[in-house]
Amino acid sequence: MLHAVRRTGLVFFPAYDWAISPSHPEREERLLYTQDQVLEEGLLDIDGIIEYRVRPAGFEDIRRIHFCVPDEAAVTTESHLISAGGCLVAADAVLKGEVESAFALVRPPGHHAMRVVHGNRGFCNINNEAVMIEYIREKYGIRRVAIVDTDCHHGDGSQDIYWHDPNTLFISIHQDGRTLYPGSGFPHETGGPNAQGMTINIPLPPQTGEEGFLYVLEELVMPLLEKFEPELVINSAGQDNHFNDPITNMNFSARGYAALNARLRPDIAVLEGGYAVENALPYVNVGIIMAMAGMDTSCVKEPNYDTDYRPQPSEITGYIADLVDRLRGVFLEGGLKTVPCEEGEVVQRSRDIYYDTDNIHERQHEKIRCCKACPGAFSIASTSNRGQHILAVHVPLGACRACRDIGSAWFEEGTRGAFTHVYLQDRVRGVYEKT
Amino acid sequence: MILGLDVGGTQTDAVLIQEGRVVAAAKTPTTGDLLATLRIALENTLGHVDPGRLVRMAFSTTMATNAIVEDRLDDAGMIVSSGPGLNPEWFSVGPSYHVVDGCLDHQGFETKPLDRSAVMNAASSILNAGIPVLGVVSKFSVRNPWHELQAADWVGHSFSHVAMGHRISGALNFPRRIATTYLNAALYRLHKNFSDALIHILREKGLSGPRYLLKPDGGTIDLDMSIQRPAQTAQSGPAASVMGALALDGCEGVTLVLDVGGTTTDMSVVIDGTPLLKPLGIRLGPYQTLIRSLLTHSIGIGGDSEVRMAQDGKLKIGPVRRGEPAGFGGPAPTPTDAMITLGLLDAGKRDVSRLAMEKVGETAGWDGAATAERILQGMAEAIAASARAFVYDINAQPVYTIHEVLADQRVEPTSVLIIGGPAPQIAGYIGKALGLPCRFPRHYGVANAVGAAVARVTSEITLQADTQRGSVIISEAAVENDIDAGFTMDQAMSLGRAVLCRQAAINGADEKGLEISILERQAFTMIRGYMRTGRNIRLKMGITPGLIPEWKRGG
Ligand SMILES: [Zn+2]
Ligand SMILES: [Zn+2]
Numbered sequence: 001m002l003h004a005v006r007r008t009g010l011v012f013f014p015a016y017d018w019a020i021s022p023s024h025p026e027r028e029e030r031l032l033y034t035q036d037q038v039l040e041e042g043l044l045d046i047d048g049i050i051e052y053r054v055r056p057a058g059f060e061d062i063r064r065i066h067f068c069v070p071d072e073a074a075v076t077t078e079s080h081l082i083s084a085g086g087c088l089v090a091a092d093a094v095l096k097g098e099v100e101s102a103f104a105l106v107r108p109p110g111h112h113a114m115r116v117v118h119g120n121r122g123f124c125n126i127n128n129e130a131v132m133i134e135y136i137r138e139k140y141g142i143r144r145v146a147i148v149d150t151d152c153h154h155g156d157g158s159q160d161i162y163w164h165d166p167n168t169l170f171i172s173i174h175q176d177g178r179t180l181y182p183g184s185g186f187p188h189e190t191g192g193p194n195a196q197g198m199t200i201n202i203p204l205p206p207q208t209g210e211e212g213f214l215y216v217l218e219e220l221v222m223p224l225l226e227k228f229e230p231e232l233v234i235n236s237a238g239q240d241n242h243f244n245d246p247i248t249n250m251n252f253s254a255r256g257y258a259a260l261n262a263r264l265r266p267d268i269a270v271l272e273g274g275y276a277v278e279n280a281l282p283y284v285n286v287g288i289i290m291a292m293a294g295m296d297t298s299c300v301k302e303p304n305y306d307t308d309y310r311p312q313p314s315e316i317t318g319y320i321a322d323l324v325d326r327l328r329g330v331f332l333e334g335g336l337k338t339v340p341c342e343e344g345e346v347v348q349r350s351r352d353i354y355y356d357t358d359n360i361h362e363r364q365h366e367k368i369r370c371c372k373a374c375p376g377a378f379s380i381a382s383t384s385n386r387g388q389h390i391l392a393v394h395v396p397l398g399a400c401r402a403c404r405d406i407g408s409a410w411f412e413e414g415t416r417g418a419f420t421h422v423y424l425q426d427r428v429r430g431v432y433e434k435t
Numbered sequence: 436m437i438l439g440l441d442v443g444g445t446q447t448d449a450v451l452i453q454e455g456r457v458v459a460a461a462k463t464p465t466t467g468d469l470l471a472t473l474r475i476a477l478e479n480t481l482g483h484v485d486p487g488r489l490v491r492m493a494f495s496t497t498m499a500t501n502a503i504v505e506d507r508l509d510d511a512g513m514i515v516s517s518g519p520g521l522n523p524e525w526f527s528v529g530p531s532y533h534v535v536d537g538c539l540d541h542q543g544f545e546t547k548p549l550d551r552s553a554v555m556n557a558a559s560s561i562l563n564a565g566i567p568v569l570g571v572v573s574k575f576s577v578r579n580p581w582h583e584l585q586a587a588d589w590v591g592h593s594f595s596h597v598a599m600g601h602r603i604s605g606a607l608n609f610p611r612r613i614a615t616t617y618l619n620a621a622l623y624r625l626h627k628n629f630s631d632a633l634i635h636i637l638r639e640k641g642l643s644g645p646r647y648l649l650k651p652d653g654g655t656i657d658l659d660m661s662i663q664r665p666a667q668t669a670q671s672g673p674a675a676s677v678m679g680a681l682a683l684d685g686c687e688g689v690t691l692v693l694d695v696g697g698t699t700t701d702m703s704v705v706i707d708g709t710p711l712l713k714p715l716g717i718r719l720g721p722y723q724t725l726i727r728s729l730l731t732h733s734i735g736i737g738g739d740s741e742v743r744m745a746q747d748g749k750l751k752i753g754p755v756r757r758g759e760p761a762g763f764g765g766p767a768p769t770p771t772d773a774m775i776t777l778g779l780l781d782a783g784k785r786d787v788s789r790l791a792m793e794k795v796g797e798t799a800g801w802d803g804a805a806t807a808e809r810i811l812q813g814m815a816e817a818i819a820a821s822a823r824a825f826v827y828d829i830n831a832q833p834v835y836t837i838h839e840v841l842a843d844q845r846v847e848p849t850s851v852l853i854i855g856g857p858a859p860q861i862a863g864y865i866g867k868a869l870g871l872p873c874r875f876p877r878h879y880g881v882a883n884a885v886g887a888a889v890a891r892v893t894s895e896i897t898l899q900a901d902t903q904r905g906s907v908i909i910s911e912a913a914v915e916n917d918i919d920a921g922f923t924m925d926q927a928m929s930l931g932r933a934v935l936c937r938q939a940a941i942n943g944a945d946e947k948g949l950e951i952s953i954l955e956r957q958a959f960t961m962i963r964g965y966m967r968t969g970r971n972i973r974l975k976m977g978i979t980p981g982l983i984p985e986w987k988r989g990g
Contacts, residue, residue, distance in 0.1 A: 018837055029959035032959060
């Protein structure tokens with residue numbers, strides 16, 4: 001009988017009865033062939049690979065992180081709750097020490113879902129990783145968490161959620177936003193005033209091959225993690241960098257993904273995108289599971305690898321070397337130009353957010369209190385073209401007295417204003433209110 | 436009249452059933468000579484019965500199991516083609532295992548042709564090693580058996596028997612397909628010899644009715660048909676006990692069935708008369724197989740388990756059986772001695788049993804009766820703890836659709852049915868330990884033989900239709916038909932039903948009134964880009980384990 005070198009948990013929720021629409025890439029059979037391959041390989045018979053049963057997440061799990069407009073029921077389906085719940089199952093397996101790492105192969109994905117949710121963006125409504133991380137923080141008292149988002153698309157939702165959190169290091173490696181949805185994720189996006197340098201974006205040019213990804217991982221991501229010293233590493237494991245993927249332009253292979261996972265060694269990996277359902281996902285997922293379990297992946301290969309895989313062009317190799325050099329200078333060697341911010345000062349920003357799937361236009365106005373003592377309270381006034389005008393107030397875990405007070409004041413003030421709803425997310429007292 | 440015969444580790448039980456009632460039962464010690472044991476058991480049971488009145492015979496034997504656990508398998512050569520994934524050398528089995536080039540993908544498309552010269556070379560090296568039986572397996576052969584058929588076609592004529600992977604089961608699992616195919620090849624000759632000898636004995640006794648063997652899934656298969664897949668007759672003992680419980684009690688609601696034997700206690704769950712099946716397949720010795728089986732769990736505690744007082748002052752029961760209970764002249768005190776001491780069982784030498792109990796309880800300062808009482812409580816509590824863990828595991832099985840998550844049908848036993856020799860004595864203790872009503876049926880001591888006697892033929896088919904590939908496959912029944920783009924679920928259902936009925940009839944089922952259940956039914960539209968390219972239909976149907984109509988008529 002085969003043994004896993006590292007005990008590995010697997011949560012598999014293919015949601016065979018859920019699709020965004022009949023011909024949408026995020027549809028019923030997306031993980032069908034992955035399941036076929038996993039079953040045929042006999043991966044679940046390997047001693048030390050343990051499959052867990054999913055359970056739905058509750059609205060209380062979502063309220064820790066999202067402001068759902070008008071409420072959770074309106075923006076989620078059962079499948080969203082089960083997908084997020086699957087991540088909670090994976091988290092419990094790891095944090096209770098039953099396994100060394102776990103992979104939540106769930107759908108729908110989540111990394112484009114932001115803190116305020118009016119609907120579906122980039123196939124996502126609920127940010128599975130964020131729901132999971134806040135559950136872990138609440139239940140297991142963990143603070144420092146690193147998210148490494150390896151999906152081909154910029155993890156703009158996760159970035160938005162952790163923009164102000166100095167305890168969460170968010171690193172996104174993705175195809176350059178000038179060439180792909182959602183069009184964000186540039187190196188100058190480095191985090192809010194209280195968390196400057198905690199958001200790190202690594203945009204790579206189209207046709208980047210596995211050499212490029214592994215180079216970035218080795219030269220930049222691993223040193224960044226070493227420096228941050230997280231208690232937990234989460235991998236947003238999108239698989240759309242694959243050379244067979246129909247909606248992106250990257251050049252990654254199953255073995256590349258396996259090598260990346262083996263080197264990164266995330267505590268928990270959560271499936272994100274990946275739409276080459278027949279000729280990439282089955283092999284990539286098998287590779288990742290085996291890599292997590294510490295097994296030899298040298299026989300994992302796509303059937304068309306030898307004919308269709310092209311090595312990375314040399315000009316791209318050069319471009320990536322320069323980029324990594326520059327980012328090392330900024331994030332590892334003290335070159336980050338921070339914006340000075342006075343204790344107690346309230347910094348504001350406004351922005352527009354577009355929900356591609358649901359065609360929603362949202363306008364946000366955000367205020368955050370600069371704070372050296374805690375991550376800082378913030379509020380978001382959000383208006384959508386669906387007629388919603390809400391105010392959302394967040395008091396972070398470990399908030400100082402001043403931030404708790406200003407949060408309460410903003411909430412009070414908001415209830416007297418002309419908002420359709422006013423929300424309070426008080427992580428210190430565990431109070432989640434809505435008018 | 437129906438004859439049922441169950442070969443157990445220590446006892447071979449036989450029953451005669453007439454008009455739905457057990458009219459004779461006999462226990463015969465099991466010896467090392469299986470055929471001799473069968474012959475004596477037949478003589479003990481049939482007595483003066485007119486052999487012409489026997490309309491059906493069913494046997495649960497240990498032939499295949501013993502051969503596997505005692506490592507008495509024949510050598511079999513293996514030719515395996517894999518393609519990408521796990522390293523196929525990791526699943527090497529037998530003395531002559533050969534990996535050859537060739538690859539099918541998960542839809543069954545050939546992505547690399549089977550390497551003919553490699554297959555020829557492998558075959559000659561197997562033959563040169565003096566091995567006359569062959570197993571051929573390819574990855575995803577249940578989606579397209581072409582490579583296995585090709586290999587068998589190229590080299591099969593040189594071998595006395597060829598086992599093919601796709602014929603075992605439609606389930607996906609390449610390593611298990613390799614192991615199961617190997618077992619079918621390596622057991623072929625042994626099973627053939629056994630069944631020839633059994634047929635000879637039966638003929639000698641003038642018994643000519645239909646003959647069946649019990650399988651681990653609680654179903655039966657015609658003895659002649661079992662020769663093609665001998666491994667599927669292995670380890671049918673636990674299935675016999677479940678089917679016996681079902682036959683003698685009916686098992687309404689959610690019933691936890693416990694078969695308390697001499698060495699072990701087997702447990703299983705029956706829901707409204709249908710036993711739970713294991714999701715994938717049974718483990719036989721070191722081999723994980725694709726052989727369908729009932730979901731059972733076994734613990735090393737029975738009436739003859741050794742009892743001792745451990746250093747920490749706690750009673751330890753099992754897992755070892757030293758022999759007979761002390762009261763029967765055995766070497767060690769057992770729960771049976773406790774029953775004898777308490778007057779629950781009128782057998783053996785009561786004073787010897789009591790003395791053995793006193794000795795166990797000596798250091799704790801308990802007298803014989805107090806020790807005996809504690810032993811039976813301890814035995815019941817250990818069985819209860821194991822049963823709770825068993826039920827917990829059943830409920831932890833993964834599910835894959837929203838519907839299943841929301842339905843969340845948890846298995847929660849509402850009563851306990853106990854069979855096996857000590858059933859009446861232990862029932863009260865187990866009922867208390869589990870907090871559930873606990874009962875035992877008539878003929879509890881020979882329930883396994885009754886189970887074997889009245890279990891119906893089971894059969895299962897797995898249909899996969901892929902309109903993109905233009906084919907529908909039912910792997911177990913060697914069906915592969917071309918289909919057009921408009922192939923529907925309705926067509927799949929009627930094809931599936933027809934093939935299942937045919938298959939069941941071949942396996943010995945009476946074709947009237949087959950109860951077919953749909954085990955899985957899914958249809959997916961396949962999309963490439965944003966275009967519909969085809970339909971993928973998956974269907975699993977089977978004749979689930981149950982009782983022959985004659986038994987129901989008898990009531
Ligand atoms: Zn993506
Ligand atoms: Zn503060």
